[in-house]
Amino acid sequence: MSKRDYYEVLGISKSASADEIKKAYRKMAIKYHPDKNPGDKEAEEKFKEAAEAYEVLSDDQKRARYDQFGHAGMGGNGGFGGGGFGGGMNMEDIFSQFGDIFGGGFGGFGGGGGGRQQVKGSNLRIRIKLNLEEMVNGTHKTIKVKKMKMAEGATSKTCPTCNGSGVQLKVMNTMFGQMQTQTTCSTCQGIGKVADKIPAGANAQGLVKDEEEITINIPAGARDGIQLNVRGKGNDAPFGGTPGDLLVIIEEEVDQTIKREGDNLHQELYVSFAEAALGTKKEIPTVGGKVKITVDPGTQSGKILRLAGKGLPSIDSYGKGDMFIHINVWTPQKLTKEQKDFFEKQMSSGEMVAEPSGKEKTFFDKVKDLFN
Incomplete structure (x- = not known):
């Protein structure tokens, strides 16, 4: 259903x-x-x-x-x-x-307000690091968690002070006569039970340190700093109570290639001088897998390409952010004699200029001839 x-x-x-x-x-x-x-x-x-x-x-x-x-x-x-x-x-x-x-x-x-309390184990808090792809697409993580578990053979008995009710009644004499008040039992702290048999190695509540393997489902669209609550995977409660919860805090791993800005992603792409001059196609990684982009002929260093919808899912609204590709043109550091002569000729002729002009197209035609 x-x-x-x-x-x-x-x-x-x-x-x-x-x-x-x-x-x-x-x-x-x-x-x-x-x-x-x-x-x-x-x-x-x-x-x-x-x-x-x-x-x-x-x-x-x-x-x-x-x-x-x-x-x-x-x-x-x-x-x-x-x-x-x-x-x-x-x-x-x-x-x-x-x-x-x-x-x-x-x-x-x-009913029963103020009576025996339902004891609950304490919560555990851990941190898990995820890369951008795992945060965007979701994943499963299996980890080992150290926790307190009920020792085998540990038993409890009814609290002798409150007879299992979890409360104590106190009678006080006042100027208005006798007054009766109800307070939490000081012996069992309102649980209604106390330890009976405690195995070796267990604490006073019959709990021992143990390790458990737990698989955690990380939903798609997780963010750095959010907390996931895995119910019942915290420390055990004494005397058959409800286990605590496992609180999982998400931490984002630093990505050396892709940088995040809100829901948008930024990535630098280096192209050679020839690729910038002649144009090329490049395959780049994104959080959704690899995609091919086109670098147009004559692309200048600093140009930014926008890939719509290739960012992170928005947590506050519908849709996704974008990915921005920042183009960096790599200048050759070593040239052959033929290439060096070509560039020197262009500089001396004034056809190689550091600003857009009508001669720019002619220059790229010459570069194309050289590198071909």
Whole structure:
């Protein structure tokens, strides 16, 4: 079954403001909240669908990416910047991430606000270097990540202080009588469980250092400095909680040939004096593969050729940038006696001038005769 358009899910237009998006999501979330629709699977799916739409449209980078490429651009493994709940986001994830949007009107899944907390492992942060071609076209990277994992044989037991509730009740005597307050359990920190059996080499929470091989999907159009969120690939949580996330920061490798300026690319092309005089065809590399360009006869050093649409995909709008080829004419450093005599004759006759003139065509005809 294909995904519905995120704007359609929230019932808003594509030009909706951030405030309109938030209001629309709050309305949908309250309407289909599990507390108001107990046991209703259809309502639960609509609740998740609205949360997924809000997660993307409330983030400027993800929204721009979605507007340009749709669902396909959100990718796997959390997509571009971590989009998409469909691959493992549960109700606890939704409440932990968007709980504040309800303004305190609801508790966690099935109520329970202030009770036992869902423990989550800590996030990991890594950096990956990509060349321009990988950033433009997308790629997959398989890397080894050092992380904390639950030790084999580690077990937990119910917290003896709060009996698994995650909270402690305190009674205070005041001038108005006795007052009862509820605080997070100081022993288990609200988890409701404490360590029971800890294998050798594990820490107090039953975690050990380990290494895992992870394949990361880099979507097309990535940019230097963006962060991808790979859900559930961070450190394990103690006592069977939810693993943290792997945060992948993209770094652009310095390209010695192609330079970037926004969505546009620049490249220098050196041609010989003869090629500039006579004209030629050159094959040059671009981020989309090699292309052939034509250097016209009489091309001057410093001329710039524009290849439309051969730049980077725009992240803020539709379309692509351009590639600009900067022509540099290479002046020969060693000449044969025949070539030297030819150039000396041209200089002495005044036909070789450093500015455009009516004699320029005649000069190129002579150069063509010489080099042929």
